[in-house]
Amino acid sequence: MYRKEERRALNSMERVQIEIDGSYGEGGGQIVRTACSFAAVTGKRCRIFNIRQARRTPGLQPQHLASVRALAQICSGQLHGDEIGSRELAFTPHQITTPYLRVNVATAASITLMLQALLPAVLALRAVTTIQFEGGGTDTSRAPTLDYFRHVFLWFLRRIGVDAEVEMIRRGYYPRGGAAIRMKVVARKLDRLELVDRGPLRHVTLFSLASPVLEKRKVAERQIAGALGALDSLRVPIRSELEYDLSFSVGSALCIVAEFANTVIGSNSLGAVGKRAEEVGKEAAGDFLREFRSSACLDRHMADQILPYLALGGYSSSATVSEVTSHCRTNMWVIENFLDGRFQVRDHTIVWTTS
Numbered sequence: 001m002y003r004k005e006e007r008r009a010l011n012s013m014e015r016v017q018i019e020i021d022g023s024y025g026e027g028g029g030q031i032v033r034t035a036c037s038f039a040a041v042t043g044k045r046c047r048i049f050n051i052r053q054a055r056r057t058p059g060l061q062p063q064h065l066a067s068v069r070a071l072a073q074i075c076s077g078q079l080h081g082d083e084i085g086s087r088e089l090a091f092t093p094h095q096i097t098t099p100y101l102r103v104n105v106a107t108a109a110s111i112t113l114m115l116q117a118l119l120p121a122v123l124a125l126r127a128v129t130t131i132q133f134e135g136g137g138t139d140t141s142r143a144p145t146l147d148y149f150r151h152v153f154l155w156f157l158r159r160i161g162v163d164a165e166v167e168m169i170r171r172g173y174y175p176r177g178g179a180a181i182r183m184k185v186v187a188r189k190l191d192r193l194e195l196v197d198r199g200p201l202r203h204v205t206l207f208s209l210a211s212p213v214l215e216k217r218k219v220a221e222r223q224i225a226g227a228l229g230a231l232d233s234l235r236v237p238i239r240s241e242l243e244y245d246l247s248f249s250v251g252s253a254l255c256i257v258a259e260f261a262n263t264v265i266g267s268n269s270l271g272a273v274g275k276r277a278e279e280v281g282k283e284a285a286g287d288f289l290r291e292f293r294s295s296a297c298l299d300r301h302m303a304d305q306i307l308p309y310l311a312l313g314g315y316s317s318s319a320t321v322s323e324v325t326s327h328c329r330t331n332m333w334v335i336e337n338f339l340d341g342r343f344q345v346r347d348h349t350i351v352w353t354t355s
Contacts, residue, residue, distance in 0.1 A: 016044050016045065017044070017045040017046065017047060018035070018039065018044050018045070018046040018047070018337050018338060019046075019047055019049070020035045020046055020047070020048045020049070020334060020337060021048075021049060021050050022048045022049060022050045022051035022052060022053065022087070023050035023053040023054060024330060024333060025326055025327075025329060025330030025333060026325075026326045026327045026329075026330040027050075027052065027053060027054050027055070027330070028052060028055070028327070028330075029052060029061070029063060029064045029113075030304075030327065030330065030331060030334075031048065031051075031330060031331075031334055032048055032051060032060070032064045032067070032068065032089065033064065033067050033068070033113065033116060033117035034117070034308070034331055034334040034335060035048050035091075035334050035337075035338075036048075036067070036068045036071050036089075036091050036117060037071060037116075037117045037118070037120045037121055037308070038120065038308070038334070038335060038337075038338035038339070039077075039091050039093050039338070040071050040074060040075045040077065040093045040096060040120075040121040040124070041096075041120050041121055041124045041312070041338075042338050042339070043093055043094075043095075044093075044338060045090070045091065045092045045093070046090070046091050046338075047088070047089070047090045047091075048088065048089045048090075048091075049087065049088045050087060050088075051064075051086065051087045051088065051089060052087075053087065057085075058085075058087060059084070059085040059086050059087045060081075060082070060083065060084060060085065060086045060087075060089065061084065062084065062106070062107045062109055063107070063109040063110060063113065063114075065082055065083075065084065066103070066105050066107075066109045066114055066136070067113065067114045067117040067118070068082060068089065068091065068117070069082060070101065070103045070114060070117070070118055071091075071093075071117055071118060071121060072091070072093075073098060073101055073103075074096055074098045074101060074118065074121050074122065075093040075094050075095060075096045075097075075098075075121065076094045076095070076097070076098075077091055077092055077093040077094055078091070078092045079091055096121055096122075096124055096125050097125070098125075098129075099125070099127055099128065099129050099130070100129070100130050100131075100132075101118070101129070101130070101131045101132070102131075102132045102134065103131065103132070103133050103134070103136070104134045104135055105133060105134070105135035105136035105177060105179075106135055106177075107135070107136070107137075107177055108136065108137035108140055108172060108173065108174045108175055108176060108177030108178075108249070109136050109137060109140075109177070110136070110137050110140045110142075110143035110144075111133050111136040111137060111138055111146070111172070111179060111181055112138070112143050112144040112145070112146060112148075112149045112153075113143045113144075114133075114136070115131070115149070115183070116305060118131065119157075119185070119308075120308045120309075120312065122185050122187060123162060123185070123187040123190065123312070124187075125187060126187050126188060126189065127187065128184070128185070128186050128187075129184070129185045129187070130182065130183070130184050130185075131182070131183045131185070132181070132182045132183075133179060133180065133181040133182075133183075134180060135172070135177050135178055135179065136172055136177050136178075136179045136181075137172040137173060137174060137177045137179060138168070138171045138172045138173075138179045138181065139171065139172070139173055139209075139251060139253040139270060140172075140173070140174055140270075141174070141270060144268070144301065144305070145253045145255050145268040145270070146166070146168060146171070146181075147207040147209070147253070147255035147257075147268065148255050148257075148266050148267075148268045148301070149166070150166050151205070151207065151255065151257045151264070151266065152257060152264050152265070152266040152299075152302060153302065153305060154166070155259075155263075155264045156193075156264075156302070156306060156309065157309075159191075159193065159195075160190045160191045160192075160193050160309055160313055161188050161189065161190055161191045162185065162186070162187050162188070162190070163185070163186040164183065164184065164185045164186070165183065165184050166181060166182075166183045167181070167182040167183070167184075168181060168245065169181065169182065169246075170245070170246045170247060170248070171209070171211070171245045171246065171247040171251070172247065172248070172249070173211070173247055173249040173250065173251025174249065174251070175249060176248045176249040177248070177249070178247070178248035178249065179247075190309065190312050190313045190314070191313060191314075192313045192314040192315070192316070192317050193306070193309060193310055193313045193317045193318070193319065194316075194317065194318055194319075195262065195263050195297035195298065195318070195319040195320065196297065196318060196319070196320050196349065197262055197297070198260040198261070198262055198263050198295065198296075198297055199260050199261025199262040199263070200260065200261050201236060201258060201259075201260050202259045202260060202261065203236075203237060203238075203239060203258075203259055204231075204234065204236060204237070204238045204239070204256065204257070204258045204259075205238070205239045205240065205241065205256075205257050205259075206223075206224050206227055206228075206238065206239070206240040206241070206254065206255075206256055206281075207240075207241050207242075207254070207255040207256075207257065208220040208221070208223045208224045208227075208240065208241070208242040208243075208252075208253075208254045208281075209242065209243045209244070209245055209252060209253055209254075210223075210242075210243075210244055210251070210252035210253075210271065210277075211244065211245070211247045211249070211250045211251055211252065212244045212245075212246065212247075213250055214244070214250065214252060215244045217277075218277075219252050219271065219277045220242035220243065220244060220252065220277075221242060222276075222277035222278050222281070223252065223254040223271075223277045223278070223280045223281040223284075224240045224242060224254070224281060225278060225281060226276075226277065226278030226279060226280060226281025226282045226285070227254060227256060227281035227282065227284055227285040228240075228281070229278075229281075229282070229285075230281070230282045230285035230286060230289070231256075231285050231288070231289070233289070234289075234292070251270070251271055252270070252271030252277065252280065253268060253269065253270050253271065253280075254268065254269050254280050254281055254284045255267070255268040255284070256268070256284050256285065256288040258288070258292060262297065263297040263298070265288075265291050265292065265296075265297075265298070265299040265302070265322075266288070266291075266299060266301075266302075267284050267285075267287035267288035267291060267299065267301075268284055268287075269281070269283040269284035269287070290322075291322050294322035294323075295320075296320040296321050296322040296348060297319055297320045297321070298319050298320065298321045298322065299321075299322055300321065300322050300323040300325055300328075302321075303319075303321035303322070303323065303324065303325070303328050303350065304325065304327050304328040304331050306319060306350075307328070307331050307332060307335055307343070307350070308335060310343075310350065310352040311335050311339055311341060311343075311352050313352075314354075315341075315352075315353065315354045316351060316352070316353060317351070317352045318349055318350060318351040318352070319349070319350055320348055320349045320350075321348055321349070321350055322348070323348075324345050324348065324350070328350075332350075339354075340354055340355060341353060341354040341355065342355075
């Protein structure tokens with residue numbers, strides 16, 4: 001993060017503008033979130049063009065707008081092109097000063113994806129910050145569920161020296177959303193991260209949740225039963241927790257988390273109309289078993305999410321990952337545009353190095 005005198009010097013000269021091709025690699029909305037996040041962290045302006053060019057509905061969608069507008073609040077930034085369907089977005093950040101942020105979300109946009117964009121900027125403030133969401137989704141498709149975020153992602157934040165707590169007031173599912181979440185973050189200087197050996201397995205936990213209207217059908221219990229049937233081959237003790245949390249929409253989810261001495265891995269699956277609860281459990285278990293058998297410290301979902309913290313944590317931060325996806329490689333490329341360093345992939349190990 002820039003010191004105050006460096007910020008003043010930066011503001012007194014023409015700023016560097018980073019040009020990001022939104023059609024690069026995976027070509028999705030993560031490019032927008034990561035680019036704007038690192039613009040806020042570094043103080044560099046950015047312009048993103050060809051946004052989601054190859055998608056069925058190209059350009060910015062409500063999910064992406066919610067993220068970048070929240071980022072602009074944090075750093076009093078200016079946005080141009082921030083409208084539905086826009087294929088070009090310009091973001092000019094200013095100093096990060098906001099210790100409290102309230103984000104109102106009118107759709108079921110994923111809160112966890114918004115937090116992926118916000119947290120690097122929040123951590124740059126190195127203070128106590130509260131983020132409150134009114135609306136949005138906690139458990140939505142193509143995004144980490146809230147329980148994955150709480151039990152996997154936040155484990156890694158604690159590992160690099162960040163204290164973070166999430167208070168879940170109300171769940172949000174598609175299509176209404178309507179979640180209510182409060183997060184408190186106590187950020188300090190980030191520690192270097194090295195995760196190359198899992199260590200012994202400590203325990204596996206199933207987190208099963210559903211809307212209260214599904215309690216009579218025992219959906220949360222049946223999700224657990226479906227997962228346990230598929231996890232017989234593990235032959236390790238498995239704990240389970242179930243909840244029927246308040247929500248405005250009907251929905252369910254299952255998250256499986258394995259904690260080792262040195263890391264955690266996870267998987268999740270969502271309920272849907274016409275999808276049996278047992279299938280939700282089997283789906284999450286199948287994904288989990290693939291990750292479990294890889295012996296890597298990070299599952300393929302976390303491989304993408306950890307990249308900003310490998311880069312911000314310092315020279316030679318590293319982690320073994322089960323798979324380096326196209327999504328992951330695209331995120332590497334975006335981050336490298338803003339920082340003086342490079343990611344290297346060596347036998348399923350991602351290493352961040354600086355010149």
